[in-house]
Amino acid sequence: MLGDVETRSVSPVFVGRADELALLTDVLTRAAGGEPQAVLIGGEAGVGKTRLTEEFLGEAARRGAVVAVGGCVEIGAEGLPFAPFSTALRTLHRELPEELAAAAAGQEGELARILPELGDTPRGPHDEESTARLFELTARMLERLAAGRLVVLVLEDLHWADTSTRHLLSYLFRTLGSGRLVVVATYRADDVHRRHPLRPLLAELDRLRTVQRIELPRFNRAEVRRQLAGILASQPEEDFVDSVFERSDGNAFFVEELVASRASGCRAGLTESLRDLLLVRVEVLPDEAQRVVRIVAEGGSTVEYPLLRAVAGLTEDELIEALRAAVGANILLATTDGDGYRFRHSLVREAVSDDLLPGERSRLNRHYAEALEADESLIRAEERVIRLANYWYRANDPAKSLPAVLAASVAARRRHAYSEQLRLLERAMDLWDSAPEEVREALRPADDTDVYPPCGCDSAGTPLRRLDLLAEATVAARYGGERERALKITKTALRTLEDGHDPLRAAWFWTERSRLVAGLGRSDGWEEIAKAQELVQGLPPSQVHAEVLVRAAGWGMLHNPGPGNLEAAQRAVAYARMVGAEEVELNARITVGCLLTDAGTGEVGLAELHTVKDRATELGLTMLAGRAHINLTSQLESMGRSQEAVALAEEGAELVGRSRLFDTEAWVRGNMAESLYSLGRWDEATAAARRTLLVGQSAAPRGSASARLAYLALARGELTEAAQQLAAAHSHFGTHDTQPQHRIPLYRLAVGIAAGEGRIADVRSETAAAIEYGFPLGQHRYAWPLLLAAATAEADSRGLPAADTGRAAALEVLRAAARHLAAPVPVWTAHAEYLRVELLRAEDRDTVADWTAVQAAVRPLERPYLLARARHRLAEAMLAAGGCRDSAAALLRDAHATAGRLGSRRLREDLALLAQRARLPLTADIPAPPEPQADPVEALGLTSRERDVLRLVAAGSTNRKIAEELFISPKTASVHVSNILAKLGVAGRGEAAALAHRLRLFAPPGPLSVRPEAAHRRV
Template sequence: MLGPVETRSVSPVFVGRADELAVLTDALSNAAGHEPQALLIGGEAGVGKTRLTEEFVCEATRRGAVVAVGGCVEIGAEGLPFAPFSTALRSLRRQLPDELAAAAAGQEGELARILPELGETPRGPHDEQSTARLFELTARLLERIAADRTVVLVLEDLHWADTSTRHLLAYLFRTLGRGSLVVVATYRADDIHRRHPLRPLLAELDRLRTVQRIELARFNRAEVRRQLAGILATQPDEALVDSVFERSDGNAFFVEELVASMGSGCRTGLTESLRDLLLVRVEVLPEAAQRVVRIVAEGGSTVEYPLLLAVSRLTEDELIEALRAAVGANILLATPDGDGYRFRHSLVREAVSDDLLPGERSRVNRRYAEALEADDTLVRAEERVIRLASYWFCAGDPAKALPAALDASVAARRRHAYSEQLRLLERAMDLWDSAPQDVREVLRPVDYTEVYPPCGCDPATTPLVRLDLLAEATLAARFGGERERALKFTKLALRMLEDEPDPLRAAWFWTERSRLVSSLARGDGWEELAVAQELVRGLPPSHVHAEVLMRVAGWGMLHNPGPDNLAAAERAVEYARMVGAQEVELDARVTVGSLLTEAGDPAGGLAALHEVKDRAAALGFTMIAGRAHINLTSLLESMGRSRESVELAEHGVQLVSKARLLDVESWISGNMAESLYSLGRWDEAAEAAERTLRAGQSAAPRGSAATRLAHLALARGELTEAAHQLAAAHAHFGTHDTQPQHRIPLYRLAVGVAAGEGRIADVRSELAAAVADGFPLGHHRYAWPLLLAAVSAEADAVGLPAAEAGRAAALDTVRAAARTLATPFPVWTAHAEYVRAELLRAEGRDGVDDWRSVEAAVRPLERPYLLARARHRLAEALLAAGGDRAQAGLLVRQAHAAADRLGSRRLREDLALLAQRARLPLVDADETVEAEAETDPVEALGLTSRERDVLRLVAAGLSNRQIAEELFISPKTASVHVSNILAKLGVAGRGEAAALAHRLRLFTPADQPTG
């Protein structure tokens, strides 16, 4: 019965897995409707993941889908960067050459980092967004290919995946939004121990509702019987089923191995050890075949035939005969493309590799390395360097392993595989002391690093030193998103520099440390920059010196405005030009242009920024061009030129989105949201702010987006949402971000929320804290709205008993702060006029002329919300003075229409109640009947007579018990009335209800309780 098993250990019958296969085929059907599908298939080694995917691939092919399979490649203990995606895209290119070429058009160079056949990989740029750009381009490539056909992408053996592959897969699973695409990834579940790098990814993907996860269980006894029947081509006897089921425990691969080993005549000698089980069929092979199997086991997941021929040192006939025996025994398989051989199951390869003697393993790896060095055509070019690094390392030869690791790190950097670059650099540092000195002396920074030599030496003639590797590792860690590790590298380097003083190197590491500390919200970065500045003081111009000056000026512009910043920025431009550091020069010129504008030369500053923007874009420095867009849009908004700011922001987003500079894009989108808010295009502003939240990778732009959303919510009267977004902004900025451009708007929002909730004491507290922190030069654009919010809250609270004490001091604080603020543009002159009028209103001294001046100042500004508020106050003043009712009615209608268009519930309600009190129509008389004279504004809010009485007492500051005593009801009944009032008014608490009543002037002083 076991006779034919030697050549057929795999069942031709697909056993079990019907439910799992149904899930996969359902996903295929869903994908046909242009809904991308993502699935993870997990299970222990040998449980049947590959067989399930093979069946699915057959079904997908039968349905006309284009299938591409790629496997994670294990070379020694390492994964090859992007290996499964490279293989799968290579397969798609073979099947759909024209379609893939069209989908990659214009981005061939970048996509060549994953699919080298597309062309030459461009040199740089390298930054923290490089990997994100590559991932975005890959996602769009797949979506374009799957636009007109169903594409199935199968990525096998995710447990061997390199970090870059894992990150790319996670990105695809999160962002694929269209196209008939199915992505299936398999992994070995029993390998995913607690510290395995795949474990966090699986946890992350489990939280995505778009990802389906299939876990394969072992076969039960009935399924093992069916598997045996398929293998044996006849029904097995029950004793055999019992024996195999017991010893395999339902693992499909173990079933195959048990039956195959029995068929090989090893039935009696078989032990229960898994390792022995997996090796038993290898041990009965001819000696030459065993030798070839051992060589293949150490070569990686797949070994190319020409490489195997070179390493085995057999004649071609001998090798083919040995391979025939190994393939016939179902130990090795030819790869689908026919270029090489792999083990039928990775468990057997691992067992064979573990069985090698230490000296045998190093000898085999040395042969692989020597073969690749002798003939660079034996493997694909993109694989050669990393395989050499692995083979030489496993061969235990530091003299060869060190330069090989460095070569591999350069190759990984070119592919934006920064995590792999970092790992290889760390290996190089570990090998450094073991490698002979003569080997180290011939290594040059120019060959292995893209960091300009921090020592200021010629990289072509100066030997590479460990500090160069630490500098490169710092950048690799930062670019790869591992900022904590980058921070540790700077700490290690600076500790080394204590024993080997080198001012330029130390300044470079301190500058990097400043950037990292700031991005990790551990501080504002000044302490580190100050050290770097002191280190370069008095030194000749250099690249490092120029960058330190540029960063000092940029820090000062954001944190400590003053004339010293412009001097530092101009010196940075000069130094950068002297040493040919063009990128640093352009970056510094962005700072110069911004500082010129804030120093009183807006025309010169804007012209300089536009020049840098265009120059940087032409030279391919998209990051700097993006920064110029950020500063330009912000400065235009500060001048009141919001429409220009939006137009420029749209251009900037288009520019940087192509390069996938996500943080830069988020800053520009955030500035666009601010200008759209000013223009009254609030729905668009909300969309831009949401885009900022989605795109932002760092905390600061996300905090800025939350601030924009909070402003919108506050203006619309959505206090709960405004408070939520304010808290989110505080969380994003953290406790270390002291930039006035972030700090002052947060104070303004806190004032607005407190005022809306009737907490006048908190309004005053926030104002006092803001004034104490100060309004640095150039930050009037943030200070004027803050003062306006605070003084408006004081004016609205007139008549609120709890607000009387302390009002005079608060108004004095506003007046004193206003005297220090500049009004260089009409928008801020209008704000100053508005603050002056509100100060008078808070003291009961405002008149019609005051508000006419405000309305006249705001009218030309294209600020519809500010204008509607000004017209509300002017109408109030006209009515209070017994002035022109027709004009007041027109002002109310104009303001109400604007509030309605903007979606400002609060302003709309204020205006509606003003119209009711004054018996003014909200539309022209020929369109509606004038409001009835007896209309009660309290009834218009939906309150009953009793609730009116309760609200009057709430507005007076009475507690529930005091209300009960005043109205002769129980405290519980008073509490119920208060709850109903809060719900009808749509407010969150008693203070907000009281503030609303006073703001709408629902009660006169005569209505308030006495005694």
């Protein structure tokens, strides 16, 4: 019955998995239609993931798909950065050389970090967005490659994946939007314990509707029977099926091993130990074959034939004979490219490796390392340095391991694999004390380092110190998104530096710590900057000193605007020039330019910013050029030059977009959204703000984008949406973001939402909080709109009993705040004039002349929404004063058309109701209604009873009070209120009351006749 099983332990019949294969086949069909597909296949070791994948790939090949497979490599704790992607892309490069070259065109250097065959990797730039840029380029390359053909990418053994591979896979699953592409990843579910790094990724991907997940169960008894029949080429005896099913518990691989060990005649196959079961067929191999199998087990997931030959020390004939025996026993397999050998199943490799003696394991790893050092051509160049570091580390040789690990950390950084770089640096720190002193003294910083070891100090060419490793690790952790870990490393470094012997290094670490605590929302980072300033005070100029000054001036500009920041920024420029640090100098000059503009010398500041932008672009410092664009567009908007700001933002977005500087692009597009809003291009502003949310990686630009969307919703009259976006902005900014440029706009939004909902008390409390917070230098651009919104709310709430009380005091607070605000350019002069007249309207003292002056101030500004509002008020004043009806009608028509184009429902309704009450047409060719409207409330479609209810709601009455007043039940009053809210299109009683008072629905008779107190001021 067990005749020829040694040459066939795998069933030729595909058993079970019909549903899973059908799902994968459907995935191919959908992908062929241009919809990218993502699938996760999980299951315990030996359950049949590989066999299912092979069947799927066979179907993909029959459909003409280009198939590329890459496996995660279990080698050391870190793994090889991007190993499965590199292997799979190498296959695509071999299969589709011209197509892949075209897909990577223009970005070969960056993409070479994953696929070295594309060329040499550039030296830098290294920053917090480097990895995101690489991921974006990889995703776009795959989309272009799969645009005209079906491409299947399979990544195996995800449970061994390095951090960078996991992050790239997550990025692909979340962002692939086009192409005939299928990405499949497999993982061993029983290895993914509670703290396994793959578990958070699986949880994240489970929430994506675009990712399908398959969990393979074990075989039932019937499926085991079919598997046995396939292996044996005959029907097995039922007793044998029972025995195998009981022993294997339905695990497909264990079924194969039980049959194979039984066929070999070795009773060890029936032992209780699973490890012994896996070693059965190894132990019956010839001695030389067993030795080769042990060597392969310690070499990693795959061992190249030249390397294996160098380590084994056998003649070629002896090695081939040993390999033939291991392959014939289905223990080893030749790799698909024919370059090396791997175990048919990783469980066997693990069992063989675990069976090695400790000294034997160290000796084998030493032999691997020595072979690689003796001949660099044995394996691919990009893998050599990482594997050499792991071999020496597992050989327990600190003298050899420390320099190898540091070299591997540099290689990881060059690939933007910062998480792997961090792990290697942590390993180097563990090895530091055990390595001989002469080895440590021989170490030097890497030539291409773009981070700060030796912390910007003048120690080039001097030996590395442990503090340098801590500095490298700090930056690697920050770039890799592991800010908590970076914070702990800075704490360790600063504890070492407590004796004060190295103030520059300490200042550098405090500056890094400032970035980290601010980024984590722990504080605003000023305490750390202050300590860094103390440390560099009195020291000669240095790059660190200049960096500290730039950081301090930049912090002050954003958190505590004032004249003192300009002096610090100018000193930073001078120090940077002294030490030849042009990049630091340019960064400082951006801060100088902004501070000059805030101080009132706008043209001088703008000229400085333009100069820095052009120089940074010339030097290829794209991130710095992006920062210049951010601040230029912001300052132009502050000066009312929105058209220029939009044009420059488009240029900046294109520049930083090409380099995939996502946060920088988010800031530029956020500024663009603000200027587009000002210009009345609201649909474009919405698109820009949503793009900001899409590309922004950090909280602050996303918070600003949410605030911009809240402004748009508020102006359109969508109060619920505005409130939701305001809440999102607060969530993004957190509790520790104290920047006035973020806080004051949020106060403005809270005032607007409260006003729209008729909550005048909240309007006053939010306004008071904002005024107490203060309007520092340069923040008038946010303060004027806030004060104007509060004054408008006061004017709109006239006649509301709850609002009339305390109005005089509230208006005086607004006037006092306005007296201290700068209005250096026409846009803010116009706001000041608008505010003055709204305060008069709140006191019922505004005139046609006042509103004419407002319109004259606003008209040249290219602010259509502001102008439409001013014309609304001017028309209202003209009608109230008995002025020219034709002029008022023209104003209303113009404002109504603008409100329609913008999509401002609230303004359109206000204008329509005013026109209806005055019996004026909003379209020039439609005559006025012949009969006056008996009651303006009827224009809203309210019944007589609903009119009475609305009057009481506007007066602040509860349902019970309404019921008592109108002699109806509270339930009937509630029904009337619900009907009124629906007809008015408002969300609550407060908003209904606000609308009634804003439209003066219950004003005394003749609301559009001449007000007695205004008669002598008629124009």
